[in-house]
Amino acid sequence: xxxKIITFLAxxxxxxxxVLGATLIISSKPLTEEDAxxxxxxxxxxxxxxxxxxxxxxxxxxVSINPLYEEAHNNLAFLYNKVGEYTKAAEHLAxxxxxxxANPSYHYDYAINLVMDIKETKQGEIEDIExxxxxxxxxxxxxxxxxxxxxxIEFLENMRDSYYSKQG
Amino acid sequence: xxxxxxxxxxxxIITLILAGIALGTGLTGLIVKTEDTDFKQDPGFYKALANHxxxxxxxxxxxxxxxxSLALGEDREVRNNLAVLYHTSGDYxxxxxxxxxxxxxxxENPSYHYDLAVNLVDRFRNSEEQEVNDLLEALAEYELVEQISPGYQNAxxxxxxxRGILKI
Numbered sequence: 300x301x302x303k304i305i306t307f308l309a310x311x312x313x314x315x316x317x318v319l320g321a322t323l324i325i326s327s328k329p330l331t332e333e334d335a336x337x338x339x340x341x342x343x344x345x346x347x348x349x350x351x352x353x354x355x356x357x358x359x360x361x362v363s364i365n366p367l368y369e370e371a372h373n374n375l376a377f378l379y380n381k382v383g384e385y386t387k388a389a390e391h392l393a394x395x396x397x398x399x400x401a402n403p404s405y406h407y408d409y410a411i412n413l414v415m416d417i418k419e420t421k422q423g424e425i426e427d428i429e430x431x432x433x434x435x436x437x438x439x440x441x442x443x444x445x446x447x448x449x450x451x452i453e454f455l456e457n458m459r460d461s462y463y464s465k466q467g
Numbered sequence: 468x469x470x471x472x473x474x475x476x477x478x479x480i481i482t483l484i485l486a487g488i489a490l491g492t493g494l495t496g497l498i499v500k501t502e503d504t505d506f507k508q509d510p511g512f513y514k515a516l517a518n519h520x521x522x523x524x525x526x527x528x529x530x531x532x533x534x535x536s537l538a539l540g541e542d543r544e545v546r547n548n549l550a551v552l553y554h555t556s557g558d559y560x561x562x563x564x565x566x567x568x569x570x571x572x573x574x575e576n577p578s579y580h581y582d583l584a585v586n587l588v589d590r591f592r593n594s595e596e597q598e599v600n601d602l603l604e605a606l607a608e609y610e611l612v613e614q615i616s617p618g619y620q621n622a623x624x625x626x627x628x629x630r631g632i633l634k635i
Contacts, residue, residue, distance in 0.1 A: 321518035322544055323551035327585040329621035330628040337592065341632050344597035357632070 335364035339371045351378055362391075367398050376408065385416035396434070403442040410434035410451065428459050510539035517548070526552050543569060550582065559590035570608070577616040584608035584625065602629055 330337070342357030355378050361371040372391045379388035392409035399405060413431040417423025432455040439448040506512040517532035533549040536542065546565050553562035566583035573579055587605035591597050609626035612619050 321522060321548065323521060323548045325551050325554050325582045325585055327589075327621075330588065330625040332628055332631055334628070337588075337628075338632060340592055340597055341599070341602065344591070344599045344602075347597070348599065 333364055335361045335368055335371070338364065339368065339374075342371070342374060346374070346378065351382055354378060366394075369395060369398055372398070373405075376412070380408075380412060380415070383419065385412045385419055388412040389416060396437075401441065403438045403445045403448075406434045406441065407438040407446060407448060410438065414451075414455070425459070425462055428455055428462070431455055432459065508539060510536040510542060510545070512536075513539065514542060514545050517545070521548060521552065526556055530556070543573065547579075550586070554582075554586055554589070557593065559586045559593065562586040563590060575615060577612045577619045577622075580608045580612045580615070581620055581622060584612070584622075588625075588629075599633075602633055605629060606633065 338357045338361040342354045342361065345351075345354035345357055355375065358371045358375045358378070362368050362375065365371070372395050376388045376391040376395070379385070379391065389409060389412040392405055392412055395402070395405040396409055410431040413423075413427050413434070417427055417431075432452060435448045435452045435455065438445050439452065442448075513532045513536035517529045517536060520526070520529035520532060530549065530552050533545050533552070536545045537549065546569055550562045550565040550569070553559070553565065563583065563586045566579055566586060569576070569579040570583050584605040587601045587608070591601040591605070606626055606629040609622045609629065612622040613626060616622075
């Protein structure tokens with residue numbers, strides 16, 4: 300009896316399902332050239348392959364589509380720093396300090412890249428030192444004790460004072 | 468003639484008449500004989516069960532039922548539905564695996580190639596370990612779709628976007 304009931308219920312389930320069928324479909328939006336995230340993710344994948352030039356191009360495309368794309372600016376700054384292009388790294392970090400001024404690491408990294416640029420090119424302007432000093436100070440205000448902000452402030456102040464004393 | 472003999476002859480005649488009526492009017496068609504099926508071994512039973520769960524939106528129940536159905540017998544609709552449910556639940560790798568099999572089994576069906584491309588891009592977008600190869604394969608699949616069935620969904624546009632991303 301029990302077996303007959305189970306058989307009946309199974310047929311009740313199977314028959315309409317087999318008759319009606321149920322082919323499911325995947326719905327997807329079309330890809331667009333304005334998909335900043337896809338360029339950003341591609342940049343990440345290219346970076347992992349150590350293809351830095353292509354990764355930079357991908358990240359640049361991402362920020363050209365979305366100029367407020369923090370992660371893309373940050374990765375661009377990181378990559379430019381990695382390949383020794385400190386001026387370009389500083390440019391993107393300057394953008395980041397505007398986009399998210401409350402993040403101390405953007406100010407700190409901006410200052411670091413300004414100093415690295417001076418060190419690398421050996422032709423830094425006093426304005427760059429002043430800028431770096433200012434950014435280290437903002438960092439220390441936002442997050443007291445952040446990395447080496449305090450020591451760097453001291454170092455740059457000495458450098459600046461020495462410059463002005465030489466200028467008379 | 469004895470009374471009992473008369474009753475027996477009358478009974479036989481009535482039986483023959485009823486059988487004649489039944490055969491003549493096709494009443495035999497209403498006689499249903501239940502098959503003694505072992506549902507545990509019946510892929511159709513699991514398919515119907517899975518279809519039922521899928522229609523209810525119970526994907527966690529539908530997926531294992533489709534998997535069991537597929538283990539008992541190949542069925543393109545089951546494999547397709549499984550791929551769709553894996554896609555819906557964000558398991559793009561399993562969706563890709565099933566769609567690769569379908570695309571290989573039915574190379575002239577554009578929808579399998581198209582869905583494979585969609586899932587490759589989604590996997591690229593969402594996985595921790597992005598592989599540029601997923602985008603390259605997706606591009607090849609979109610190009611194949613456009614070749615098999617010109618104008619199919621967004622294949623042409625998607626291929627152009629991917630070419631733009633990958634040539635950088």
